[in-house]
């Protein structure tokens with residue numbers, strides 16, 4: 735194959751991955767209502783409490799990828815994700831920042847950590863994501879993380895929407911989103927590098943796009959489940 739043809743095929747592959755943006759959860763009615771300022775306090779609380787289950791399981795998902803990945807260089811970079819979420823000392827990291835977001839919206843740490851508000855559909859979707867990372871080839875699991883290509887735009891919009899429409903939330907509670915605005919582009923750039931380098935055949939590329947599509951379903955299903963639970967309205 736000529737170098738030009740290979741470059742075109744890689745560009746087509748990246749375009750197919752990016753096209754999954756059309757299925758990203760920023761288009762979900764619940765996301766749209768959040769960013770328009772239309773959610774009640776109870777709905778914001780429910781979202782934060784339910785999303786905690788996702789946050790808490792991301793490092794377990796990343797540990798599964800590490801466990802399945804035989805490449806030392808990839809592991810060396812991937813392990814940062816676990817440090818980002820868990821922190822490297824007490825009081826640090828994304829999960830801690832999410833608990834502070836919980837406090838800023840009026841939820842005690844205890845009621846977030848004990849998962850009492852987590853609805854079945856959210857548990858089911860997040861568990862499916864962790865199981866996917868444990869059981870599928872590790873490059874597919876890396877591809878499934880590529881929703882983070884689409885996350886920064888949504889997070890920037892969400893940050894502005896929270897400051898504008900939900901002034902009752904202490905802005906210090908929004909530190910989580912500010913940190914992700916830096917971390918997500920770095921992480922997705924690395925994941926895209928890994929996926930484009932490793933997926934060379936049409937079958938491998940199709941599997942990577944399918945993995946990303948599955949992940950869009952995970953995120954969409956979480957919002958479906960949160961949106962349809964009538965709790966705390």
Ligand SMILES: O=C(O)c1cc(C(=O)O)c2c(n1)C(=O)C(=O)c1cc(C(=O)O)[nH]c1-2
Nearest residue numbers: 792878879880881882884885888889914953
């Ligand atoms: O709030 C969001 O819209 C959103 C989306 C995503 C995503 O697209 O997967 C992640 C996050 N947040 C996030 O905070 C996060 O730490 C994260 C890790 C991952 C991943 O798949 O490894 N996605 C996301």
